[in-house]
Amino acid sequence: MTTRREALEMIGIATGSVLLGSIVTGCATTKTGNSNGYAVAADGKTPGFPWPYIKLDPVNCAERAYKAFLEGHCMFGSFSGIVGEYAEKMGAPYDSFPFPMMKIGAGGGGDWATLCGSLNGAMLSISLFSRDPKPLVDELFGWYQKEPLPNYHPSAKPRVEITVTSVAKSPLCHVSVSRWCKSAKVKSFSMDRDERCAWMTASVAKKAVELLNAQADGVFMGNYPLPKHVQECRSCHDKEGIYENTRGKMECGTCHFSLGTKHPEI
């Protein structure tokens, strides 16, 4: 009689089977935590959620993200760049994730131009691997709002050479694309803009993996706190402010061009 255990080992998915069960319940049967928020399997075989992170190479992920963008655009690109790289290293059952579901995030979600798809995919990747994802997401979004991007040049010959960067001042696709198109003096459905978004996807994937690695090493430090003017707006309008009538961390002035005559001077 072959035992269940032997049967599992025979098909080489003992680890996977236990993992599937542990993911469903959301907790591992045997695990310990480390100082930077990751699940660590005591026996190396029974990780729970989040998936046990192994440090990835940021450049490899950026390259993979670039190629994935060409197949399924921005959200699929960054998610596949990171989680696809991981799945290739880890094999089953991690590679069974239904990656194509992320394709809908293109163009800021079904082309609605809301949250930049590369950020959406990277945010979910971070969430899949970290027990403490929010500081990393804050850092990633803060970096995206403030840095001249894209800042990653793919190794393959690009469809168009991108020479212009812009500061998005927002995590929203609509604003990010518009500002770059204005800087580059190109149209929003041009090949230039599409290639820029492919480079953005690679840039975001690389940054997200750098953040995951820093957290895994216990050396993560945030360099992109909310700007002072956003903190000032939030001090009245966000949690515990005198008005407390909204929520958010996006740049305020990007949409609120004018505060109107009733608003006090700031």
Added chain:
Amino acid sequence: MTTRREALEMIGIATGSVLLGSIVTGCATTKTGNSNGYAVAADGKTPGFPWPYIKLDPVNCAERAYKAFLEGHCMFGSFSGIVGEYAEKMGAPYDSFPFPMMKIGAGGGGDWATLCGSLNGAMLSISLFSRDPKPLVDELFGWYQKEPLPNYHPSAKPRVEITVTSVAKSPLCHVSVSRWCKSAKVKSFSMDRDERCAWMTASVAKKAVELLNAQADGVFMGNYPLPKHVQECRSCHDKEGIYENTRGKMECGTCHFSLGTKHPEI
């Protein structure tokens, strides 16, 4: 000697194993299509991507979404409401999806108040089940922008009775929350607002499942085309417009309060 096939059957995951393989490659070994865009497994065991949709009960999904919100907020709520209901019916390997990864989408993504988390979770659910998800996402987002919401009352006794609805005029958390708080005259981090978002999550999950069911039945019809004034803006500023300097489908006037003096009369 136990064969690989017998070993698989012994642990009851033969179907699952084949499925996992087919998800990885993104195509089923044996499948046929139907008229409304769904993958249908010829033998009922080898579905590919998208996951083979079975019609779900919108009210059951709304109830599940409401409960899931209380556990993990909006994006986790709508995604678990829909895909969790499906996973419970379908079992392995569908129930191995790492649902907790969606928790990061709360508050419009890490509390950044970008894309409403309930929309993000519903969008990905639709993408997981439909070969033609974009018309459904367009309809869902268009409905969310235009309808007085929330419109679903959970069967369980709510933490607060929500009596006020508002029209979001945007798929963005920041705008949606602010507008509701103004209508309800409550603070943005109050229990009222949190309960409203739980009802919103249930409302969105219900609507998304109604759309999936309509597509599965071949009777999907869009009732929320882009408003005329958005189409007018897009005719100059979006794809193939004379400026073609941006992209998006969101309500324009919600952020662009004033067009400035240089813009022609519209």
